[in-house]
Amino acid sequence: MVNEETLEADVLYVGAGPATLASxxxxxxxxxxxxxxxxxxxxxxxxSAGVHQLSGxxxxxxSFRDVLSDLGVEDPNLxxxxxxxxxxFLSSTQAFKLPFTPPSLRNHGNYIxxxxxxxxxxxxxxxQQGIDIFxxxxxxxxxxxGDRVAGVKTGNKGIGRDGNRKSNYExxxxxxxxxxxxxxxxxxxxxxxxxxxxxxxEGRRAQVYATGLKEIWKVLPEKHTLGCVMHTMGFPLxxxxxxxxxxxxxxxxxxxxxxxxxxxxxDPTLDLHGTFSRFKQHPIVRHLLEGGxxxxxxxxAIPEGGYYSMxxxxxxxxxxxxxxxxxxxxxxxxxxxxxxxSGQLAAEAIFNAIEKNxxxxxxxxxxxxxxxxxxxxxxxxxxxxxxQGFQSGLWGGLIQFSLQILSGGRGLFENPKIVEDHLHLGKxxxxxxxxxxxxxxxxxxxxxxxxxxxVFRSGTIHHEDQPVHLHVSDTExxxxxxxxxxxxxxxxxxxxxxxxxxxxxxGRRELQINASNxxxxxxxxxxxxxxxxxxxxxxxxxxxxxxxx
Ligand SMILES: Cc1cc2nc3c(=O)[nH]c(=O)nc-3n(C[C@H](O)[C@H](O)[C@H](O)COP(=O)(O)OP(=O)(O)OC[C@H]3O[C@@H](n4cnc5c(N)ncnc54)[C@H](O)[C@@H]3O)c2cc1C
Numbered sequence: 298m299v300n301e302e303t304l305e306a307d308v309l310y311v312g313a314g315p316a317t318l319a320s321x322x323x324x325x326x327x328x329x330x331x332x333x334x335x336x337x338x339x340x341x342x343x344x345s346a347g348v349h350q351l352s353g354x355x356x357x358x359x360s361f362r363d364v365l366s367d368l369g370v371e372d373p374n375l376x377x378x379x380x381x382x383x384x385x386f387l388s389s390t391q392a393f394k395l396p397f398t399p400p401s402l403r404n405h406g407n408y409i410x411x412x413x414x415x416x417x418x419x420x421x422x423x424x425q426q427g428i429d430i431f432x433x434x435x436x437x438x439x440x441x442x443g444d445r446v447a448g449v450k451t452g453n454k455g456i457g458r459d460g461n462r463k464s465n466y467e468x469x470x471x472x473x474x475x476x477x478x479x480x481x482x483x484x485x486x487x488x489x490x491x492x493x494x495x496x497x498x499e500g501r502r503a504q505v506y507a508t509g510l511k512e513i514w515k516v517l518p519e520k521h522t523l524g525c526v527m528h529t530m531g532f533p534l535x536x537x538x539x540x541x542x543x544x545x546x547x548x549x550x551x552x553x554x555x556x557x558x559x560x561x562x563x564d565p566t567l568d569l570h571g572t573f574s575r576f577k578q579h580p581i582v583r584h585l586l587e588g589g590x591x592x593x594x595x596x597x598a599i600p601e602g603g604y605y606s607m608x609x610x611x612x613x614x615x616x617x618x619x620x621x622x623x624x625x626x627x628x629x630x631x632x633x634x635x636x637x638x639s640g641q642l643a644a645e646a647i648f649n650a651i652e653k654n655x656x657x658x659x660x661x662x663x664x665x666x667x668x669x670x671x672x673x674x675x676x677x678x679x680x681x682x683x684x685q686g687f688q689s690g691l692w693g694g695l696i697q698f699s700l701q702i703l704s705g706g707r708g709l710f711e712n713p714k715i716v717e718d719h720l721h722l723g724k725x726x727x728x729x730x731x732x733x734x735x736x737x738x739x740x741x742x743x744x745x746x747x748x749x750x751x752v753f754r755s756g757t758i759h760h761e762d763q764p765v766h767l768h769v770s771d772t773e774x775x776x777x778x779x780x781x782x783x784x785x786x787x788x789x790x791x792x793x794x795x796x797x798x799x800x801x802x803x804g805r806r807e808l809q810i811n812a813s814n815x816x817x818x819x820x821x822x823x824x825x826x827x828x829x830x831x832x833x834x835x836x837x838x839x840x841x842x843x844x845x846x
Contacts, residue, residue, distance in 0.1 A: 302470045306338040308647060309474035311436040311449055311487060313341035314350065315412070315633050316619025317480030318419035319364050320640025325426040326367045327648040335651070337428045338472060340451060342435035344838040346420035348756075349817060351511060351595040351846045352412035353543055353553060353630060355379060355404050355526055359672075360637035361415075367641075368422055375415055376408030377548050380524030385581070387532035387542075392581040400702070401628045401680065404526050409547045412633060413846045435834035436487050437469060439477075444495060446615035448473035449487065452834055457762050475656045476614060476647050480640065483598045483620040484819040486833050491615070497608035503717045504606045504623060505684060507540060508820045510573040510596045510792055511555035512754075513845060516589035521550050528630075533575035536691040537729075538562045539684070542576050543630065544585065551592070552585065557599065557630065559687070560718035560790075560824050564729045568789035569596070569820070574738050574745040586744050594751040595843050596792040596818040601627040604674075604681040605712050611661040616643045624673065628680040628698075635673060642667040679706045685713045722826045725784040748794040752814050756842030757793070759813040759835050766835035767795060767810050767821065774827055775808040783826050790824045792816065816841045 308324060310317040321337050328335040343349040356376065365372060382404045384395040424430055437452035448471060455466035479488045483506070492498050529542035539559025546552055556573045576582060600606070600623045610622035618624070624639040625632030646664035650656045668674055686697030686708055701708035723729045740747045746754075759766075769775065775798070779785055785808075787796035793814045798806045817840050822832040 301468045304338070304470055304472045305336070306472060306474040307335045307651060308337050308476050308478065309448055309472050310337070310339040310478045310480055312480040312482060312485070313339055313343070313346060313416065313420055313430060313432075314480055314482050314619055314636065315416060315419065316624070316636035316640040317478060318416065318423050318640070319360065319637035320478060320480070320618055320644045321423050321428045322364055322367050322419070322426060323641045323644035324648055325423075325428060327644065331652070338474070339423070339428060339430045340434040340436055340449070340472070341430065341432050342834050342837055343840060344433050345417075346430070346432070347413035347415070347417035348842050348844055349840055350412040350416045351509075351597040351841075351843045352633060353509075353511070353545060353555060354410050354412045354633060355407050355545060355631070356410045356415070357407050357631055357634040360634040360641065363641060364419065364637065370422070373418060375418060376410035377524050379404040379407045379409060379526050381522065381526065383525070383527045385527065385529045387529050387579055387581070389532050390580060392529075392579070399698075402528060409524065409526065409545045409553070411547070411845050413843050433837035434470070435837050436481070437834055439487055439491060440471060440473065441494075445613035446477045446491070448477055452837055454836055456764055456836070458764060460764060463762070475651060476616065476661070478643060478647070479615060479617045479621055480619050481621050483600050484822055484832070485621045488617055488621045491617070492608045495612060497610075497612070501608060502602060502605040502712065502715055504600055504602045505715055505718050506560045506823050507557045507599045507601050507627070508560060508569055508596060508792065508818060509555050509557040509599055510569060511553060511594070511846065512591050513593040514552045514554060514586055514589045514591055515550055516552050516585060518550060520585055520589070521552065522546050523548070530691070532579055533572050534558065538564075538567070539687045539694070542582075544582070552589075554582070554586075559601065559684070560598070560820065561688070561721045563721050563723040565722050565725055565783040565786040566789065570748050570751065570792045571738050571789070573792075574740065577744050583744055591746065591754065593756070593843070593846060594746075594754040595841055595846055596816055596820070598819045598823060599627070599632070600625050601684045602715070603627055603684060604677040611646070611658060611664045613658045614656050616647065616661055616664050618643050624677075626676055626680055628683040635676070638673050639668065642671070642673070681706050682708050682710065682712065685710070685715050688713070688715065719824050719826050719828060722783060722786065722824070724782050748792070752793045752816065755793070755816050756844070757814060757816055757840060758842070759815070759839035761813055763836045765810050765812045766833050767812055767815065768831040768833060769808065769810065770829045770831070772808045774829060776806065779827065780806065787821060787825060787830070790820050792818060792820065796821070
């Protein structure tokens with residue numbers, strides 16, 4: 298019999314991303330300045346710092362400068378200052394440079410960084426401040442006392458695929474804390490439960506998402522322009538699908554290349570990975586990549602809903618920071634500085650609550666006051682209707698966007714209704730405008746790669762002998778209803794080949810879940826049309842290796 302252990306902390310952070318690390322560093326500074334000692338713990342599902350971080354990334358350095366000031370250290374020179382900044386409209390064969398870059402997309406003063414490297418640096422600094430970080434420990438269950446959050450239980454280790462304990466079995470640990478900070482990033486598995494159980498999204502608009510697919514390339518030296526940033530719209534998405542491309546020329550001759558696709562797309566035959574491959578086949582992109590080498594691949598969802606989709610991000614014994622609470626400016630494709638800022642403001646509210654020995658919802662609502670009274674609200678308010686404006690397609694969206702710029706974010710409609718992404722999916726039989734081309738992509742293994750090759754380059758590893766962490770509540774639906782109505786879109790919206798309909802016996806196709814391929818992007822939990830897929834954390838330490846991403 299192995300007993301469950303219980304640990305006590307003053308503050309428990311779930312997830313080691315920029316939001317929680319900036320927060321823990323601020324909290325520790327506040328405590329030290331007041332001559333207090335706080336027991337601050339942080340759990341992260343990844344095996345080490347930064348390996349589950351995937352971002353573009355061009356960073357607005359404002360909040361990072363605050364971290365440097367909290368630490369009293371010099372700029373560690375982690376990034377490349379943005380130089381040229383271009384915006385292109387792509388047709389299938391041509392690229393048209395916009396004569397000017399919209400103000401919100403200008404990157405003067407920003408830095409091209411690897412978020413994975415930045416996160417590893419932040420984690421190192423946090424540990425030097427005395428913060429305990431437990432890597433390979435996923436938060437799996439919220440400890441509630443009534444409606445108060447009292448901490449989190451971590452996942453068990455050493456359970457076999459059949460559900461039985463193996464010889465290396467270790468039970469999860471209960472970590473109890475005065476305040477639990479949920480910083481799981483986009484579509485957090487615990488945050489989802491928390492929001493639903495406490496109705497934190499009541500009266501708010503639905504959250505909507507995009508999925509970003511990214512590769513890192515080492516390109517030929519003559520094609521590399523250090524600091525150059527390029528954003529695109531148009532091809533390969535057509536006018537009815539939200540999204541666009543990015544190409545950032547980073548240090549060491551590397552190019553960060555990606556495509557972001559709004560998950561409110563309608564066409565069930567759209568294949569996210571195939572669409573990204575088409576982007577790379579565009580002449581302007583192909584030219585850049587030819588002769589180069591693809592080094593890394595990854596994918597991750599992005600919360601797009603903005604201000605009106607934010608759940609209540611404070612409550613009895615908890616706060617939510619970063620992407621998990623929709624602190625992201627989807628117009629600028631920037632969330633890192635807002636994640637850090639939300640964490641820093643949360644730390645101030647938490648410290649005040651702990652000092653007063655009262656971590657209730659009322660005391661922690663100071664976090665909301667700090668958000669609402671400062672730069673975060675100001676930035677998010679200006680783009681509050683941005684994604685919603687594109688509901689009618691690209692051209693309508695651009696008109697709305699122009700009007701939003703002129704009217705301080707309002708545009709034609711204030712806070713229009715939006716519905717969850719999976720409800721947008723049309724049926725295979727529907728006559729869908731701009732239906733995706735059906736011709737199969739031929740992967741040339743030079744510019745375009747199969748999903749299997751790409752997953753290999755994501756460095757993803759999970760122990761094979763563990764319970765499947767993608768819970769499909771009714772696989773019969775996949776075989777029957779979903780096959781007929783949507784043609785099993787999971788095979789196409791998953792960018793990592795996790796879902797496959799295979800013929801197990803003649804004439805009978807069944808769902809096979811290749812869980813060990815999962816890159817933790819959360820797209821399946823969002824886009825599955827019947828809401829029957831639930832993503833939960835796998836055994837600690839498993840997942841992608843996004844070092845350098
Ligand atoms: C393709 C793409 C491009 C982007 N480009 C940019 C850009 O150019 N500039 C910009 O500013 N932003 C960009 N963003 C957004 C930016 O990456 C996010 O806003 C930012 O990373 C959010 O930080 P976070 O700390 O909230 O979450 P994350 O960085 O996602 O960190 C969350 C951490 O929590 C861990 N975790 C999750 N669940 C659990 C659990 N249950 N238990 C333990 N650990 C858990 C995860 O492993 C992860 O390490 C981009 C995002 C994507 C996907």
